Amino acid sequence: MNARxxxxxxxxxxxxxxxxxxxxxxxxxxxRTLATERRRGGxxxxxxxxxxxMLLVGSAIWWNASDNDAATVLPLSEVRSLEKDxxxxxxxxxxxxxxxxxxxxxxxxxxxxxxxxxxxxxxxTERLHQPPTTNVARLAEVPSLPSExxxxxxxxxxxxxxxxxxxxxxxxxxxxxxxxDDTMRPAANTAQSRTGDAxxxxxxxxxxxxxxxxxxxxxxxxxxxIAIATAxxxxxxxxxxxxxxxxxxxxxxxxxxxEIPVVSVMINEETPPAVVPSTEVNATGTADPTVVNDxxxxxxxxxxxxxxxxxxxxxxxxxxxxxxxxxxxxxxGNSDQWKGDVDPLWAPGFGAELMHMxxxxxxxxxxxxxxxxxxxxxxxxxxxxxxxxxxxxxxxTPMMILVVVDVVELNGQTYxxxxxxxxxxxxxxxxxxxxxxxxxxxxxxDQVNRVSYLEIPLLLDAHLVQGPWSLGLRGGPTLGLLSGRxxxxxxxxxDGYTEFSEQQFSEVVFGYxxxxxxxxxxxxxxxxxxxxxxxxxLGNGLxxxxxxxxxxxxxGMLSVSYRLR
Amino acid sequence: MVTETLIGRCAKEETRAQYELYRALQxxxxxxxxxxxRNKQDATARMNQGFLRILQNIxxxxxxxxxxxxxxxIMINTVIDEFRKDRTRKVNETLDAPTERPTCIDVNxxxxxxxxxxxADLLLRVPPMSRNVFNLFAIDGYGHAEIAAMLGISEGTSKxxxxxxxxxxxxxxxxLAIPSNTSAIR
Numbered sequence: 142m143n144a145r146x147x148x149x150x151x152x153x154x155x156x157x158x159x160x161x162x163x164x165x166x167x168x169x170x171x172x173r174t175l176a177t178e179r180r181r182g183g184x185x186x187x188x189x190x191x192x193x194x195m196l197l198v199g200s201a202i203w204w205n206a207s208d209n210d211a212a213t214v215l216p217l218s219e220v221r222s223l224e225k226d227x228x229x230x231x232x233x234x235x236x237x238x239x240x241x242x243x244x245x246x247x248x249x250x251x252x253x254x255x256x257x258x259x260x261x262x263x264x265x266t267e268r269l270h271q272p273p274t275t276n277v278a279r280l281a282e283v284p285s286l287p288s289e290x291x292x293x294x295x296x297x298x299x300x301x302x303x304x305x306x307x308x309x310x311x312x313x314x315x316x317x318x319x320x321x322d323d324t325m326r327p328a329a330n331t332a333q334s335r336t337g338d339a340x341x342x343x344x345x346x347x348x349x350x351x352x353x354x355x356x357x358x359x360x361x362x363x364x365x366x367i368a369i370a371t372a373x374x375x376x377x378x379x380x381x382x383x384x385x386x387x388x389x390x391x392x393x394x395x396x397x398x399x400e401i402p403v404v405s406v407m408i409n410e411e412t413p414p415a416v417v418p419s420t421e422v423n424a425t426g427t428a429d430p431t432v433v434n435d436x437x438x439x440x441x442x443x444x445x446x447x448x449x450x451x452x453x454x455x456x457x458x459x460x461x462x463x464x465x466x467x468x469x470x471x472x473x474g475n476s477d478q479w480k481g482d483v484d485p486l487w488a489p490g491f492g493a494e495l496m497h498m499x500x501x502x503x504x505x506x507x508x509x510x511x512x513x514x515x516x517x518x519x520x521x522x523x524x525x526x527x528x529x530x531x532x533x534x535x536x537x538t539p540m541m542i543l544v545v546v547d548v549v550e551l552n553g554q555t556y557x558x559x560x561x562x563x564x565x566x567x568x569x570x571x572x573x574x575x576x577x578x579x580x581x582x583x584x585x586x587d588q589v590n591r592v593s594y595l596e597i598p599l600l601l602d603a604h605l606v607q608g609p610w611s612l613g614l615r616g617g618p619t620l621g622l623l624s625g626r627x628x629x630x631x632x633x634x635x636d637g638y639t640e641f642s643e644q645q646f647s648e649v650v651f652g653y654x655x656x657x658x659x660x661x662x663x664x665x666x667x668x669x670x671x672x673x674x675x676x677x678x679l680g681n682g683l684x685x686x687x688x689x690x691x692x693x694x695x696x697g698m699l700s701v702s703y704r705l706r
Numbered sequence: 707m708v709t710e711t712l713i714g715r716c717a718k719e720e721t722r723a724q725y726e727l728y729r730a731l732q733x734x735x736x737x738x739x740x741x742x743x744r745n746k747q748d749a750t751a752r753m754n755q756g757f758l759r760i761l762q763n764i765x766x767x768x769x770x771x772x773x774x775x776x777x778x779x780i781m782i783n784t785v786i787d788e789f790r791k792d793r794t795r796k797v798n799e800t801l802d803a804p805t806e807r808p809t810c811i812d813v814n815x816x817x818x819x820x821x822x823x824x825x826a827d828l829l830l831r832v833p834p835m836s837r838n839v840f841n842l843f844a845i846d847g848y849g850h851a852e853i854a855a856m857l858g859i860s861e862g863t864s865k866x867x868x869x870x871x872x873x874x875x876x877x878x879x880x881x882l883a884i885p886s887n888t889s890a891i892r
Contacts, residue, residue, distance in 0.1 A: 148872065149844035151817045156829070156845055158822045161736040164750065168728055171754045175724065175761070481721070520722070 176481035194657035463698030474688030488514035503602030535567035590628025594621035616655030756784035840871035
């Protein structure tokens, strides 16, 4: 080893000889930082989960809303009207086999009829091209719809027209009409057209009993009369329906037994679809694909979907229960010294809510019982005090000394005569006296603290419904009323504990609650849900001291909801 | 004594285990930090910072890696990272030719008998960059290539800093040793 390396080695040894006393304060700093990071980590996880849930539900709501823009979902009354159409057509199919002769409606269409057919409103001709589809499938093709009231009225008017026509007296002679007569179909179309004008809805379906059609073929001059009479009756019935709508707001369903078995001649499966070019239909711009009066496919038509939210039952009550991991954040009052010893703890939470639910939004309130719990695990805290005292004293040390007792000169030489003497000499000595004292600052304590509140929330709800499933977010501010407390925390002097029963608490604390939910409707009124939630307090739970306590809690609840009828 | 059980409990974030680990590592950590930092407060802050790093990474340590060298390395990296953040220190130092002094055996003898704290105080007289490089090279056993990579300097610069620190220390020791030697002669 050369000299330089020896120097390095000596320096290394010298520095490693250093001793460092343990610093309790430094550990407290570390503990504080660890507690802060733990809380941050926990909060980050929960906020991430909550954010993801909100993003998911928000996206779903947006998707649902955009889907509604593309294809308007029919309201309940429209669906009922479609059901009636389907039922009427199916009945007509059955009637056709009994009361009409198949060749009367299956015959070829003469050129003259084709020419007249081109004059009829587009809705009538379009139906020639409509493939047999289900009502549900056709709904998606609706580009735009008139208002619900108009649709109900027009739909009723169409039915009433058919009934009005059916109620016309039919003489036996009308049954003798030539079913192959070219004027038959145009006449029907004309009547249909005029009836449509009378109801201001050219797209409406006019279903004409075959007997009437045969009648019109024999007396063409009566066609106009029948049509006008039909229109007048339809107009009267329309006014009646409008009055009904205005008074009740809801269309009364027509019993199936009262429906007239009708057959629309325009819905003939054997009618060549090339009679009217499709471009003609498009050119009219009045085609109304919502008319689903075709008989084809109606026998196996799927039932219309149930309404998403029935306007008659907006009120919903819910019962909730679950567990929350609550975390208490203390500040002030020397809490930095011990708040790292407070750990989150699970506690139960219950609630009941009453909500007024709309299609996608809701508003309501409720009553929640929340317990914020924490585990206080304070280790015994002591301080080691070391006192050092440097002292100097005389240390008696036995020694032997040489003493010169005489001087003798011999032959010019000087000789010293000596004697040895044993003696004791006091040697000045320095020493350091060290005194170490351990002093207990806080006794160890391991206990559970619980503070309970009755919380009254103001709840806003955003949700969407997809079949029996509901996804939503619900939350809002809360008003917490203190209902119970138990436990203790170290006091401000850090020499003992303050029991919660002796600690002054705020009787009212403002807070918040938010949760995401997914619910499954297992009957018309009842649904069951799983609801991850977060709640907390915005204000200080304590009063009258420097110490502040704010609670947050994360957890999940199960819910049972009932939609009032 | 740091056992694998204790390390496992620390990985599970048990407060009591963390406290025990802190107590066990504190002399080593403080020994390192006090060599690199000028005062006790800074050294304590750096030690806590390094200990938090140890706790954060304790779960990632492979069992076959000895714990104490691993923790030591984390601590040194923490100190050096902090040093590198403070760029102003580099600006204030110039690379003058190190003062070459003849190696004196008496200096080593004096150092051998010297009080530990006195030598630690002497070390603080060395400029920060030179002190850190000397610490890394002479005390912690890093090579010049590693030091150069850690501090973003060249190997030649690293060697210069070691030589410079050594020269300053020996000069100071020689100054202290002379009165002692003189009195011995008298």
